[in-house]
Amino acid sequence: MITRRQSLAAAAALAAVLAAGPAGAQEKMKVVATFSILADLVKNVGGDRVEVAALVGPNGDAHAYSPTPADAKTLAAAKVVFANGLGFEGWIERLIKASATRAARVVASTGIKQRKMEDEDHPGRIQTDPHAWQSVANAKLYVANIRDALIKADPAGKSAYEANARAYTAKLNTLEREVRAAVAKIPADRRKIITSHDAFGYFQAAYGIAFVAPQGVSTESEPSAADVAKIITQIRREKILAVFLENITDSRLLKRIAEESGAKIGGTLYSDALTDAKGGAPTYLDMMRHNVRQLATALTT
Ligand code: ZN
Numbered sequence: 560m561i562t563r564r565q566s567l568a569a570a571a572a573l574a575a576v577l578a579a580g581p582a583g584a585q586e587k588m589k590v591v592a593t594f595s596i597l598a599d600l601v602k603n604v605g606g607d608r609v610e611v612a613a614l615v616g617p618n619g620d621a622h623a624y625s626p627t628p629a630d631a632k633t634l635a636a637a638k639v640v641f642a643n644g645l646g647f648e649g650w651i652e653r654l655i656k657a658s659a660t661r662a663a664r665v666v667a668s669t670g671i672k673q674r675k676m677e678d679e680d681h682p683g684r685i686q687t688d689p690h691a692w693q694s695v696a697n698a699k700l701y702v703a704n705i706r707d708a709l710i711k712a713d714p715a716g717k718s719a720y721e722a723n724a725r726a727y728t729a730k731l732n733t734l735e736r737e738v739r740a741a742v743a744k745i746p747a748d749r750r751k752i753i754t755s756h757d758a759f760g761y762f763q764a765a766y767g768i769a770f771v772a773p774q775g776v777s778t779e780s781e782p783s784a785a786d787v788a789k790i791i792t793q794i795r796r797e798k799i800l801a802v803f804l805e806n807i808t809d810s811r812l813l814k815r816i817a818e819e820s821g822a823k824i825g826g827t828l829y830s831d832a833l834t835d836a837k838g839g840a841p842t843y844l845d846m847m848r849h850n851v852r853q854l855a856t857a858l859t860t
Contacts, residue, residue: 588713590662591637593648594621595833596692597667597701599843601641603727604705608716612637614654617835620807621647622778626654634658639712641705644668647689665708667701674760680780688776690758690830694765695735695847699728734847741851742766749858752801753790753816755808758830768854771799773816778808778831787816794820801825801857806840807832825857 587610592598598613605611612633615621621643634640635658642651644666655664674688691697706724710717742750750767756774763770773782773790793799794816802817804810804827817824829839829846840846 588639588709588716589637590639590641590709590712591634592641593643593651594619594831596831596843596846597641597643599833600667600692600698600701600727601705601709604702604720604724605709606719606723608713608719609709615832617833617838617841618806619832620778621831622649624648624650626650626657630654631658634660634662637662639663639665639708641665641667641708643689643691645673645687645689645691663708663712665704667704668697669704670700671697674764676757676760676776679775679786680783686776688757688760690776691761692843693759693762693830695731695738696765697761698843699731702728702731730844734844738766738847738851741855742768745855745858749800751797751799752803752825752854752858753794753799753813753822754803754828754830755805755810755813756830758805759828762850768858773812774808782812787812790816791820794822803828803853803857805830806834806838823857826853828853 588608589610589612590601590605591612591614592601594615595613595617598611601609601611614626614630614633615624631654634655637660640655640660640662642648642664645668668691671691675685676688678684678686692701702724706720709720745768751769751771754770754772756778757770757772757776759770760776762768771790771793773786774780799822801824802813802822803825804813806827806829814824828850833842833846834840839849
């Protein structure tokens, strides 16, 4: 038997569910991030209030990405679009235009100290290194920019975004201490490695491991035979211990360099993309921990 009190309670519960409807799952603010690492940072700040779509997914190469018609649709439905900037996503302007999106545009790297370098293939041409997220200090700036942009787009979520950003920044502080402690254990004369493209300049500047790469700051330029020969000579001369593969680039060239130079393969580093949930780096925190663990293992044993 259902008593009158029980049925009133059930009716009240139903009314509460109906009333909560518009503020529930369907009402999350739709936002877009250009690539998986940035999407993870946005998720951490947005929490329950936002639904984040990444255009370039796990293990994808955002330098050389070709947007699809589905991406234009995703952008059109978004309220905010987050890009890394610094020339990382050369395709984003055209895509935004094609999608006719009215989303607010946010450059997540705004305010970081940019790393400039000369393009080896075009002497005199200065390039900006876009891989700013490889320094945890920069990731904290990204988080602050993301927080401010979400508050602007959704003022009702201000306190939630502030609390999420604070909690996540505390995790980044812990991560930063871990990275420094791990690098400190590597003997100074061993802190130099080879990777496929020049994605770790900010990591190098922040933590003091030197990275040498046959490819420049973008994966779009092919290394020349002379670049490869130069690196093999450098490995031998400087007794560089390890060559690291990257999850977004073809590993054949690096394997050849390792073979010809006598350096060992140290493992795989995650440079420009996370892995899927089953891989070694489904989040930014996992990615940085994985990379520093791989470096420490290869350079201390
Ligand atoms: Zn890159």
